[in-house]
Amino acid sequence: xxxxxxxTRAYTRSEHLRALWPWLPLWLVFALVAxxxxxxxxxFSTRTLAVAWEMWTHNYWLVxxxxxxxxxxxxxxxxxxxxxxxxxxxxxxxxxxxxxVLFGATQLVxxxxxxxxxxxxxPWVARATPWMxxxxxxxxxxxxxxxxxxxxxxxxxxALLCLTxxxxxxxxRWFLFALAVGAGxxxxxxxxxxxxxxxxxxxxxxxxxxxxxPKRWYGFGVxxxxxxxxxxxxxxxxxxFSGGEAYRQRLFFTQTAGRVVKAFDHAQPPWWYLIYLPVxxxxxxxxxxxxxxxxxxxxxFSPGVRxxxxxxxxxxxxxxxxxxxxxxxxxxxxxxxxxxIAAAISLLRERHPVAANHYALGTWPLAVGGFVIAVALFxxxxxxxxxxxxxxxxxxxxxxxxxxxxxxxxxxxxxxxxGRGETRRLAVAGLIGSLALNSLWTLGxxxxxDLAPAAAYLGQADAAGRPIGNLGPEYNGQYHFAGRLTxxxxxxxxxxxxxxxxDDDAPVSDGMSLEDFARQHPEGLVVTYRNKPTPxxxxxxxxxxxxxxxxxxxxxxxTLAALSAGRIAPEPVQPTLLYPPDYxxxxxxx
Numbered sequence: 001x002x003x004x005x006x007x008t009r010a011y012t013r014s015e016h017l018r019a020l021w022p023w024l025p026l027w028l029v030f031a032l033v034a035x036x037x038x039x040x041x042x043x044f045s046t047r048t049l050a051v052a053w054e055m056w057t058h059n060y061w062l063v064x065x066x067x068x069x070x071x072x073x074x075x076x077x078x079x080x081x082x083x084x085x086x087x088x089x090x091x092x093x094x095x096x097x098x099x100x101v102l103f104g105a106t107q108l109v110x111x112x113x114x115x116x117x118x119x120x121x122x123p124w125v126a127r128a129t130p131w132m133x134x135x136x137x138x139x140x141x142x143x144x145x146x147x148x149x150x151x152x153x154x155x156x157x158x159a160l161l162c163l164t165x166x167x168x169x170x171x172x173r174w175f176l177f178a179l180a181v182g183a184g185x186x187x188x189x190x191x192x193x194x195x196x197x198x199x200x201x202x203x204x205x206x207x208x209x210x211x212x213x214p215k216r217w218y219g220f221g222v223x224x225x226x227x228x229x230x231x232x233x234x235x236x237x238x239x240x241f242s243g244g245e246a247y248r249q250r251l252f253f254t255q256t257a258g259r260v261v262k263a264f265d266h267a268q269p270p271w272w273y274l275i276y277l278p279v280x281x282x283x284x285x286x287x288x289x290x291x292x293x294x295x296x297x298x299x300x301f302s303p304g305v306r307x308x309x310x311x312x313x314x315x316x317x318x319x320x321x322x323x324x325x326x327x328x329x330x331x332x333x334x335x336x337x338x339x340x341i342a343a344a345i346s347l348l349r350e351r352h353p354v355a356a357n358h359y360a361l362g363t364w365p366l367a368v369g370g371f372v373i374a375v376a377l378f379x380x381x382x383x384x385x386x387x388x389x390x391x392x393x394x395x396x397x398x399x400x401x402x403x404x405x406x407x408x409x410x411x412x413x414x415x416x417x418x419g420r421g422e423t424r425r426l427a428v429a430g431l432i433g434s435l436a437l438n439s440l441w442t443l444g445x446x447x448x449x450d451l452a453p454a455a456a457y458l459g460q461a462d463a464a465g466r467p468i469g470n471l472g473p474e475y476n477g478q479y480h481f482a483g484r485l486t487x488x489x490x491x492x493x494x495x496x497x498x499x500x501x502x503d504d505d506a507p508v509s510d511g512m513s514l515e516d517f518a519r520q521h522p523e524g525l526v527v528t529y530r531n532k533p534t535p536x537x538x539x540x541x542x543x544x545x546x547x548x549x550x551x552x553x554x555x556x557x558x559t560l561a562a563l564s565a566g567r568i569a570p571e572p573v574q575p576t577l578l579y580p581p582d583y584x585x586x587x588x589x590x
Contacts, residue, residue, distance in 0.1 A: 020109065023427075027108060027134045030431055031101045034438045035144040038446045040093050042478040045146040046451070049093060050477025052082040056091065057486055062235070063243040066477045068488030070243040072250035076235065077186035078148050093481070096146045103150040104143045108133060110157035111335035115342070117164040118304030125304075125342045128423050132338035135430030137282050138327065139334050141438060148188050153332035155184030156195040160311070163199055163207070170209040171216075178224040182231025189232075193225065195332050198314040199307060200225070206306035268325040273316065276327055280334065283430045284341055286369065289361040289422075293344035296352065305347075308340045345423070363415040363426050370412030370433070377405030392549075397444030407436045448546045451478055453579040457543050457554055458525065459483030467521040469557065471514060472529040479527075492517055492526065518561035526555045538576055540569055545579035 040046050047066070051074065054065040064071040064079055085095035108130045116126040134140065143150055159180035162173040184192030200221045203210030210217040240248035278285040285291075301309070312333055319330050349356040383389040384398040411429045455478075458468055462485045471492040479485060491511035517524060529550045530537065538544060540563060543554040562569040 023130050023134060024105060024108065028101065028105055030435050031104055034435055035097045035101060037439060038442045039450060039452060041145055042449055042451055043476045046478040046481060047476045048146045049096060049481035052079045053481040055079055056083055056086060062239045067475055070247035072247050074148065075186050075189050077183065078151055100146050100150060103154055106154045107150060107157065107335065110154060110161065111339065114157055114161050114164065115339050117166065118307055119343060122346045125346050128342040129339045131424055131427035132284060132342060133335050135283060135427035136334060137430060137434045138280050139331065140434040142328050149328050149331040152184055152188040155180050155187055156332040157335060159184065159196045160199060165209060174220040174224045178227035181225060181228025185228055185232035186235060194315060194318050199311045202310040206303050206310050267323050270320045272325050273320050280327060281337055283366055283426060284338065286366050287363060287426060288365065289345060290341045292361050293348040296348055297344045305343055308336055312336050312340065359418060363422060367412040367415035370408045370415060374405045374409040374412060377401040377408065393445060397440055400440060400443045404436050404440045447580050447583060448548050452482055453545055454543060454552055454554060455479040455482035459485055461525050462487055467524040469517045469524060469526045471526050490517060514564060515561050518557040522558050524557040526557050526560050528553050528555065536563060540572055541576050543577040
């Protein structure tokens with residue numbers, strides 16, 4: 001009797017491709033629907049597109065720019081990838097959004113491959129991990145932003161894959177590890193080292209090859225990190241000299257050191273991530289089975305679990321100690337977090353089968369939450385009509401809320417079901433719930449973020465050679481790509497005692513004064529922001545539209561300067577443009 005032949009590589013590839021079904025196409029459909037349901041989001045997506053647009057239109061291929069100035073906060077890989085698509089498809093916002101969805105799909109494939117490497121003896125972990133990752137509400141919603149973290153997550157997971165052993169090879173692929181580290185450094189900068197350093201430094205705790213060959217492990221590991229750093233320096237050194245002294249100082253010193261030691265932006269206390277962890281891991285943070293599995297996790301730990309501990313725990317501590325914090329900074333670790341939950345559940349089923357299958361640990365709390373949301377969405381229109389709720393965000397969403405109440409009612413019923421496939425049902429419910437929230441927000445609140453009317457107006461003025469000033473918060477490029485602006489907006493100050501703006505973040509000390517701008521540029525325009533339009537605003541402004549919780553206005557510079565100084569302004573030639581034309585709040589401010 002002959003022994004069976006080992007599976008061919010073609011058969012293995014076929015098995016891997018079948019393993020992508022159906023979660024990968026499901027993710028692609030839901031992510032594409034979500035990201036194309038509205039335009040690019042200010043400030044995240046619009047800022048990224050503005051930088052890519054300025055690099056493109058002014059041929060700044062080496063140094064990112066925003067509003068006419070070198071942009072030291074970000075490195076260029078994402079912009080280069082956007083440019084590559086623009087070379088092929090033309091300059092639109094379609095390719096950057098498709099690119100972001102492709103990053104998300106790649107992240108799911110990579111986390112599946114990594115979980116298969118780490119838990120070869122537990123194939124359920126590899127099957128469950130991508131379902132759980134695609135169901136994370138925060139990760140799904142943030143993944144619709146044209147940002148750097150999902151690309152960084154792909155680089156991090158690629159680097160970790162290069163460290164983990166396969167059935168045929170125990171030694172890491174050091175050259176590929178260096179390339180992945182270099183790509184991560186070009187995606188988000190030196191923070192890439194934080195994401196990958198600890199699995200390398202703690203290699204002997206989880207990797208048999210590292211224990212047997214410590215000199216080779218650390219020697220080649222350090223060389224690989226240096227090689228990745230060399231890739232970053234290959235861009236940073238010429239970019240630093242090209243961008244000038246101020247840009248070079250910020251690029252090499254201020255940005256990284258400022259965020260680590262004493263953040264100049266997004267400063268939070270050390271325990272901040274711990275408080276937000278349940279939000280970041282929702283819906284699995286509200287699943288009793290996941291909590292019980294993590295609590296009951298005991299030794300002996302498999303190499304895969306030890307790897308996850310060596311990766312997640314020290315990385316979490318370092319991010320907690322870094323002064324600057326945002327919820328999306330540890331996004332590359334989200335995949336590791338759900339993999340740890342999947343591994344813990346697998347061990348719980350093996351060691352405590354009765355407890356693992358008990359209904360009390362099921363998804364019923366999430367079902368109850370779905371029912372509560374459904375009831376709230378059903379009663380919202382009545383509360384708005386009676387005047388009991390006047391919050392503008394809820395009022396705007398009330399006309400659409402009952403349809404989504406039906407959605408959450410059905411999701412609650414799905415989560416009450418018992419039997420096999422609980423993890424997949426929870427993942428599908430989480431994905432549908434995330435898309436439902438995104439859709440409700442789009443229908444009810446997108447008009448507050450849609451800067452297309454203002455951007456188009458400013459784009460026409462910029463094309464005609466009219467200077468534009470910004471009087472209010474720091475300009476983040478939100479009009480540049482949508483309006484295809486080719487000139488920077490001038491930062492302006494309000495005069496002392498002026499009523500030109502009542503925004504608390506308006507600049508008061510640096511930039512050109514409004515009076516000087518109006519005198520030097522009588523044909524210029526000025527963008528301002530106000531909590532609520534006044535009768536003079538609706539009479540003299542050229543354009544008024546909502547912008548988040550404030551109102552955005554565009555003015556002729558001499559008109560605004562005259563009103564700010566208490567002088568009589570000339571009568572407007574045309575009536576003020578109000579966007580959206582049928583928006584109910586417009587009627588309230590007349």
